[in-house]
Amino acid sequence: MATVEYDEVTKVFEEGGEPVVAVEDLNIAVEAEEFLVLVGPSGCGKSTTLRLLAGLETVTDGEVRIGSEVVNDQKPKDRDIAMVFQNYALYPHKTVEENMSFGLEMTTSLSDEEIHGRVHDAAEMLGIEELLDRQPKALSGGQKQRVALGRAIVREPEVFLMDEPLSNLDAKLRTDMRTELQELHERLGVATVYVTHDQTEAMTMGDRIAVLNDGELQQLGTPLECYHRPANRFVAGFIGSPSMNFLSLSFDATAGVGSTGGIDYHFTDEQAERIRTSGAGAVTLGIRPEDIELAEAEGPDTVRAAVRVVEPMGKESYLYLDVSGTEVTASVPGDYGIDVGDQLRLRFPRDRVHAFDAE
Numbered sequence: 001m002a003t004v005e006y007d008e009v010t011k012v013f014e015e016g017g018e019p020v021v022a023v024e025d026l027n028i029a030v031e032a033e034e035f036l037v038l039v040g041p042s043g044c045g046k047s048t049t050l051r052l053l054a055g056l057e058t059v060t061d062g063e064v065r066i067g068s069e070v071v072n073d074q075k076p077k078d079r080d081i082a083m084v085f086q087n088y089a090l091y092p093h094k095t096v097e098e099n100m101s102f103g104l105e106m107t108t109s110l111s112d113e114e115i116h117g118r119v120h121d122a123a124e125m126l127g128i129e130e131l132l133d134r135q136p137k138a139l140s141g142g143q144k145q146r147v148a149l150g151r152a153i154v155r156e157p158e159v160f161l162m163d164e165p166l167s168n169l170d171a172k173l174r175t176d177m178r179t180e181l182q183e184l185h186e187r188l189g190v191a192t193v194y195v196t197h198d199q200t201e202a203m204t205m206g207d208r209i210a211v212l213n214d215g216e217l218q219q220l221g222t223p224l225e226c227y228h229r230p231a232n233r234f235v236a237g238f239i240g241s242p243s244m245n246f247l248s249l250s251f252d253a254t255a256g257v258g259s260t261g262g263i264d265y266h267f268t269d270e271q272a273e274r275i276r277t278s279g280a281g282a283v284t285l286g287i288r289p290e291d292i293e294l295a296e297a298e299g300p301d302t303v304r305a306a307v308r309v310v311e312p313m314g315k316e317s318y319l320y321l322d323v324s325g326t327e328v329t330a331s332v333p334g335d336y337g338i339d340v341g342d343q344l345r346l347r348f349p350r351d352r353v354h355a356f357d358a359e
């Protein structure tokens with residue numbers, strides 16, 4: 001059963017009399033207990049997508065459903081959701097306990113005893129029991145974030161919404177909180193929609209990720225699906241670090257060969273067939289840095305490269321290379337004793353190469 005559904009949802013803002021399409025024809029179904037991450041670059045429509053679910057924006061077209069109920073016209077307080085914001089949004093003059101209980105007192109008919117019980121259970125789960133009497137100004141960023149989470153948990157909502165909740169934390173704490181949030185999710189089993197611009201966060205936290213660009217859904221899949229089988233060049237370039245390399249090649253349909261100064265790359269029959277059917281005389285070859293191999297001899301799947309920079313990282317080395325005028329990054333295990341200025345032969349294994357429509 002889907003807990004949240006975006007059904008052909010479009011949101012158009014007006015800015016100085018001009019329409020701004022923030023989200024276009026969006027279809028996503030979030031399953032019960034699923035952790036779904038909305039990810040994409042700044043301005044791609046992530047926050048708007050979340051705010052439409054929260055009721056903080058109204059839908060221009062389409063339907064948003066929570067459970068089986070259409071919520072398009074429901075006020076935020078009538079939706080069975082709880083939202084955690086990037087800036088925590090705590091009341092500065094209330095204690096932690098009051099911050100956590102306030103929403104419940106306002107919106108539910110729970111007894112004081114029940115509210116007290118929920119707040120203390122959540123505080124225990126988050127390890128902030130000893131902070132309950134403090135005010136937000138006496139808390140660290142990480143502690144504030146826990147209080148914000150606690151305030152969401154006590155509401156026992158059907159869906160958690162999180163808008164870049166970790167982006168104000170330092171790098172170490174962010175990594176720790178990633179794990180904690182996942183554990184919390186496991187424990188609570190509540191559908192969660194989580195917004196981030198950080199692909200690492202998306203890859204490590206999401207059961208599935210929805211990659212957005214320019215208000216449009218590019219791919220909806222597990223992190224590994226998006227990594228290994230990117231739907232298009234945008235997803236291929238956005239997911240994975242360091243980023244996938246791209247080479248623009250002209251394409252000889254008869255031979256199935258992609259070429260640019262000095263490179264003749266032979267695609268597999270299957271790839272060649274797909275490029276042919278797209279009808280283009282050109283193709284973009286994509287290969288991830290970790291999939292590039294050093295080759296002993298030239299072959300139909302090798303290219304020549306000049307070494308520009310070597311970055312030894314211990315377990316692996318990053319090579320920044322010039323391949324026929326295009327900068328290519330390769331990561332190779334260990335330290336091969338490769339030096340700046342070396343001429344290399346690289347293999348782009350054909351089962352790892354992606355062929356995208358030329359731009």
Ligand code: ADP
Pocket residue numbers: 013014015020021022040041042043044045046047048049
């Ligand atoms: P993201 O969260 O991915 O950074 P947003 O959802 O905030 O993206 O914004 C998507 C697009 O909608 C952007 O072009 C942004 O400028 C526009 N937008 C967002 N909110 C408004 C608004 N209230 N008025 C006009 N344009 C808006």
